[in-house]
Amino acid sequence: MKARLILEDRTEFIGTSFGAKGESLGEVVFNTSMTGYQEILTDPSYCGQIITMTYPLIGNYGLNRDDYESLKSNAHGLVVREYQEFASNWRNEISIGDWLKEQGIIGISGIDTRMLTRKLRKHGVMRGLLTTSDEPTDVLIERLKNSPHMHDQVARVSTKSIHISPNSGKRVVLLDFGAKHNIKRKLAELGCEVISVPYHTSATEILRFRPDGIMLSNGPGDPKDVPEAIETIKELLGKVPIFGICMGHQLIALACGADTDKLKFGHRGGNHPVKELETGRTVITPQNHGYAVTHESLEGTLLEATHIALNDGTVEGICHKEYPVFSVQYHPEFAPGPRDSEYLFAHFINLMDAFAKKGEEVYA
Numbered sequence: 001m002k003a004r005l006i007l008e009d010r011t012e013f014i015g016t017s018f019g020a021k022g023e024s025l026g027e028v029v030f031n032t033s034m035t036g037y038q039e040i041l042t043d044p045s046y047c048g049q050i051i052t053m054t055y056p057l058i059g060n061y062g063l064n065r066d067d068y069e070s071l072k073s074n075a076h077g078l079v080v081r082e083y084q085e086f087a088s089n090w091r092n093e094i095s096i097g098d099w100l101k102e103q104g105i106i107g108i109s110g111i112d113t114r115m116l117t118r119k120l121r122k123h124g125v126m127r128g129l130l131t132t133s134d135e136p137t138d139v140l141i142e143r144l145k146n147s148p149h150m151h152d153q154v155a156r157v158s159t160k161s162i163h164i165s166p167n168s169g170k171r172v173v174l175l176d177f178g179a180k181h182n183i184k185r186k187l188a189e190l191g192c193e194v195i196s197v198p199y200h201t202s203a204t205e206i207l208r209f210r211p212d213g214i215m216l217s218n219g220p221g222d223p224k225d226v227p228e229a230i231e232t233i234k235e236l237l238g239k240v241p242i243f244g245i246c247m248g249h250q251l252i253a254l255a256c257g258a259d260t261d262k263l264k265f266g267h268r269g270g271n272h273p274v275k276e277l278e279t280g281r282t283v284i285t286p287q288n289h290g291y292a293v294t295h296e297s298l299e300g301t302l303l304e305a306t307h308i309a310l311n312d313g314t315v316e317g318i319c320h321k322e323y324p325v326f327s328v329q330y331h332p333e334f335a336p337g338p339r340d341s342e343y344l345f346a347h348f349i350n351l352m353d354a355f356a357k358k359g360e361e362v363y364a
């Protein structure tokens with residue numbers, strides 16, 4: 001069955017459908033990871049986006065029961081060069097095509113993903129429409145242009161209720177903007193009890209749990225779309241150690257008076273080199289972000305840059321000069337991608353230990 005991808009600039013790609021039928025609209029982005037499509041498709045930070053995989057062969061190991069990063073996909077489509085329906089892996093349980101059909105997500109194959117990626121790199125990310133219908137292109141472009149931009153992605157993917165994963169170690173409240181499972185898995189491995197709370201939970205409600213630390217998760221969309229979380233973080237600063245990942249990192253910056261901006265085409269892939277400024281060491285990081293903290297906005301705040309992207313010099317990590325607060329723009333929880341930065345979870349535990357020892361009046 002035929003499928004089409006139409007971009008805002010009127011480019012039309014014709015390919016073959018391998019997922020659900022219908023129509024879907026989203027921001028078209030590209031990810032350069034060679035593997036890890038299951039984790040990428042289920043990363044809630046892709047809510048509202050049409051994901052293009054630049055690696056030319058996708059699907060050959062299927063999907064398995066262990067590698068989901070959330071219960072469902074919130075992506076608005078998958079674009080690949082060559083789709084392989086026959087999955088050769090002992091863990092395989094379902095092909096991407098069958099799974100996308102279950103999830104109601106359109107997949108399109110046979111696309112010149114190199115041409116598409118070059119276009120996005122040149123012009124910046126664009127919105128696109130995926131369809132399996134035969135409607136005239138002009139009608140589809142009109143619909144695409146007139147459709148409103150999404151601003152409620154976090155509300156869509158954040159937990160609706162409070163969950164506790166009991167454990168006997170440190171108690172961490174996870175402010176959930178669309179958290180990937182591996183953040184919880186990594187905290188659990190270190191003995192943490194994790195209490196996941198909706199993104200709009202107030203500082204008072206969070207502190208009532210008497211947490212040892214707060215984890216601000218990854219999440220989709222523009223951090224400025226969740227002003228309530230920025231206010232909450234302002235109130236939490238200094239009261240308890242905070243670790244922010246990706247969206248969480250951007251929200252810490254905004255809460256401390258710095259600014260964020262949209263990148264031309266974002267960073268999405270499994271091998272982004274990042275320099276740790278304190279040691280001069282380079283770590284290879286998995287990334288998925290379209291916004292970034294602007295370097296000049298750190299001036300005059302109590303934040304300092306700790307990590308810089310080696311590809312384009314953007315800010316990849318910050319810490320607070322007075323409080324135990326730090327964050328990174330990339331993904332220390334990996335999944336998919338290299339594990340160079342996993343140590344940051346242990347660093348968070350150390351911060352919580354040190355803070356507890358200081359015997360501060362934590363709970364106002």
Ligand SMILES: NC(=O)CC[C@H](N)C(=O)O
Pocket residue numbers: 045217218219220221222223245246247248288289290291292
């Ligand atoms: N993975 C994330 O948390 C992404 C953060 C934010 N939605 C961005 O695109 O920059």
